[in-house]
Amino acid sequence: MLPARFDYVAASSVEEAIAAKAQGGDESRILAGGQSLLPMMKLRFATPANLIDINRIGGLDTIERHNGHLHIGALVRHADIAASGEVSGAVASAAPWIADPLVRNLGTMCGSVAHCDPEGDWNSVLLATGAEVIAQGPSGSRSIAIGDFVEDFFTNTLADDEMVVALHIPVPSGRSGGSYQKLERKVGDYATVGVAAHLELAGDGTISAAGVAMTSVAPINRKATGAEAVLVGNAPSAELFAEAGEAAAAAADPRDDVRGSARWKRRVVAAFTRRALAAAAEEAQA
Amino acid sequence: MEITVNINGTDHTADVEPRRLLVDHIRTGVGLTGTHIGCDTTSCGVCTVLVDGTPVKSCTMLAVQADGREVTTVEGLKSADGLHPVQQAFSDEHGLQCGFCTPAMMLVGAALIEENPAPSDDEVRWAISGNLCRCTGYMNIVKAIQAAAAAASSDGDG
Numbered sequence: 084m085l086p087a088r089f090d091y092v093a094a095s096s097v098e099e100a101i102a103a104k105a106q107g108g109d110e111s112r113i114l115a116g117g118q119s120l121l122p123m124m125k126l127r128f129a130t131p132a133n134l135i136d137i138n139r140i141g142g143l144d145t146i147e148r149h150n151g152h153l154h155i156g157a158l159v160r161h162a163d164i165a166a167s168g169e170v171s172g173a174v175a176s177a178a179p180w181i182a183d184p185l186v187r188n189l190g191t192m193c194g195s196v197a198h199c200d201p202e203g204d205w206n207s208v209l210l211a212t213g214a215e216v217i218a219q220g221p222s223g224s225r226s227i228a229i230g231d232f233v234e235d236f237f238t239n240t241l242a243d244d245e246m247v248v249a250l251h252i253p254v255p256s257g258r259s260g261g262s263y264q265k266l267e268r269k270v271g272d273y274a275t276v277g278v279a280a281h282l283e284l285a286g287d288g289t290i291s292a293a294g295v296a297m298t299s300v301a302p303i304n305r306k307a308t309g310a311e312a313v314l315v316g317n318a319p320s321a322e323l324f325a326e327a328g329e330a331a332a333a334a335a336d337p338r339d340d341v342r343g344s345a346r347w348k349r350r351v352v353a354a355f356t357r358r359a360l361a362a363a364a365e366e367a368q369a
Numbered sequence: 370m371e372i373t374v375n376i377n378g379t380d381h382t383a384d385v386e387p388r389r390l391l392v393d394h395i396r397t398g399v400g401l402t403g404t405h406i407g408c409d410t411t412s413c414g415v416c417t418v419l420v421d422g423t424p425v426k427s428c429t430m431l432a433v434q435a436d437g438r439e440v441t442t443v444e445g446l447k448s449a450d451g452l453h454p455v456q457q458a459f460s461d462e463h464g465l466q467c468g469f470c471t472p473a474m475m476l477v478g479a480a481l482i483e484e485n486p487a488p489s490d491d492e493v494r495w496a497i498s499g500n501l502c503r504c505t506g507y508m509n510i511v512k513a514i515q516a517a518a519a520a521a522s523s524d525g526d527g
Contacts, residue, residue, distance in 0.1 A: 084409050091370065091387030091433055114431075121429050122411045125390075134387070138434060183499030185414055185477075188423050189430065270498040271412060 086124035093136045097143075097219055097248060100135050105221065105244030107133035113246050114138070115157060118182065118190035119198045143248065146170065152215075152251040157194075161187035172261030172366065173208045173279045173359075174252060180204065180263065183271035193247045196229075199303070201236040202273040206304040208263055211279035211294035214252040220245040236303050257291070258284040260366025264355040265298070268342060274299045275342040276351040278331065280359035282319070284367050290314045295327065295356060300335040300348055307331035310356060319364040327360060328353035372436035376401065377445030385432045392416045394432035395442060403443035403472045407501070414500035417473035418442050424480045426499075443472035446479060454524065455479045455517040464513030466504035473500050478514035486522045488515065 090107075094100035104111045110132035112120060123129040137143065143158040146167050153170065164170055165178035165187065181187055181195070181204055195205045196216065208214075209229040216232045217224055221244055234240045241247070261281040265274045277298030285291040293314035295307040309330035317323050337348035373382040374394070381399050395404050395418065407415035409428050416428040419441040446453035455478045458464065465471040474497060481488055481496040488496065493511045502510060 085390070085393075086388045088386070088388055091431075093433070093436075114434075117431070117434075118411065118429055121390075121431070124388075125409070136431075136434060183414070184496060185417060185424055185426050185499040186411065186429075189425050 084125040086121070087127055087130040089124075089131055089134045091134050091136065093139050096140060097137075097246070100137050100140065101219060101221060101244055101246055103133065103135045104246060107131075107135075108243045111135060111243070113194075113197075115194035116160060116190035117194075118186045119195065119200060119203075137246070148254055151256065152253050155192055155250045155252065157191060157246070157248050159192055161190050161192060161195075164192060172259060172363070173211055173263050173281050174261070176261060176362070177204050177208045177263035177265070177279065180265045180267075186271065193250055196232075196250060197239055197241070197247045199233050199235070199237050199239050201301070201303045202299045203304070204263065204265060204274060204277050204279075204298055206233060207277055207279040207296040207298045208261075209250065209252070210296035210304055210306045211281040212252050212261065213281075213294060214250055216247055217249040217251060218242075218245040219248045224248065226251065230306070233303055255283045255292070257286075258367045260363040260369075261294075262359040262362035262366070264359045264362075266351055266355070273342075276300055276337070276348050276355060278352060278355040278359045280356065280363045282314070282360065282363040282367050284319075284364075288368075289316060289318050293327075295331055295360075297331060297335055297352060299342075300337040300352055302336070305334065305336070307334045307356070309334050314360070319360075319368075321357075321361070324357045324360040324364075325353075328356035331356040370433055372433055374432070374435045374437075375439045377441060387431060387433050389432045390428055391418070391430045391432045391435050391440075392427035394435075395427060395440070398432070401442050401444050405469055405472060407469070412501070413470075414477075415470050415473045417476050417500065419476055419480055422480065422483065424477050441476065443475060446475060453479060453517075454521040455482070455514065458513040458517035458520060459510075462509050462513040462516050464506070464509045466502075466506045470500060470502045470504075474502070474510050474514075478510075478517060481514065482518045482521055485518075487518055490515070 112131035143156040161181040281294035283292040295310040310327040332353040337345040407413035
């Protein structure tokens with residue numbers, strides 16, 4: 084299969100990429116790993132007139148801890164995250180479960196996040212951890228909370244002259260932990276159900292902050308705010324996590340499909356929320 | 370657009386349309402048909418090649434993205450000394466049935482051994498989890514990659 088014709092630019096700087104993107108307006112797309120975009124272009128679901136390849140831009144492939152957050156540049160591949168010693172919590176837990184090993188070698192976290200596929204894993208992790216998307220435009224960069232970045236499925240809130248240059252994931256100063264639990268029929272399939280959990284503990288061992296978000300059980304990745312409310316202020320326990328699991332299941336809105344019935348998926352949400360929270364608490368208490 | 374891709378140690382310069390996929394360039398442009406096209410939808414992994422040593426799906430990369438880079442296809446595995454240890458092991462261990470997924474499996478195996486000279490059973494299975502064998506001949510594929518690792522490291526020791 085061949086994508087529709089497009090004009091190709093291999094940008095050598097972020098400024099050049101942004102200028103090219105602005106020129107093409109909503110007919111322009113950024114090519115990072117291309118592991119979602121190129122398949123869509125081959126199927127002609129996406130037919131950008133301009134493709135701006137950012138793979139030759141230097142300095143976008145860094146993973147580093149900086150000012151209380153983890154900085155992940157636009158060319159950091161899923162495999163880089165899985166192999167990095169800098170990552171922990173839900174990010175480290177999710178990385179090996181993105182797509183398959185070959186896709187992980189090319190696909191980028193920033194690209195996946197910007198793609199806003201409702202069945203993508205990373206946006207749940209970002210919702211649970213309270214991450215921010217760093218977008219750069221002609222007059223500088225701005226930080227967008229992940230909840231505001233995702234407008235709808237396959238739709239983000241970037242302006243035509245902006246591109247994602249990094250993600251900033253908070254690294255709490257106190258004790259914290261996280262986990263991503265994913266059920267897939269086979270390697271490389273979309274999640275049947277995915278749950279990301281993030282916990283922070285206060286000095287007395289109670290939960291001071293909690294994030295729970297779900298994949299593939301709502302029109303877009305959904306934060307389970309009810310489950311988070313159940314957790315905060317309480318001491319971690321199996322009973323508490325079970326209660327949070329039920330709250331998450333109630334917030335899920337799955338559909339019957341080839342991967343299973345809505346009713347069953349809701350039960351998976353409850354179980355996976357429980358497991359993700361238990362793993363997060365274990366990491367935080369270690 | 371003019372590109373130069375080093376494939377199996379030889380520079381190939383060609384004028385390609387930006388929308389041409391790397392796999393089409395390798396097969397039709399350069400004439401190396403050991404790289405196969407299976408699903409053409411980023412699912413099966415039979416189009417795997419190594420780009421700068423890393424296994425990727427060549428149906429999901431544009432040829433222009435490979436400009437100036439080093440690509441290894443199955444044809445590039447053997448050297449003047451003979452078959453690559455992975456090729457010898459696939460032959461010895463009967464690591465193939467119909468052979469369609471074999472070039473990709475061997476390249477993934479070769480890249481794995483490069484990084485991890487003694488992969489466990491689980492590590493091999495994890496490494497090939499993006500590659501489908503529709504004959505379901507996985508047992509011998511795993512065995513062959515481990516045998517290749519053992520042969521490569523004993524060669525290195527000797």
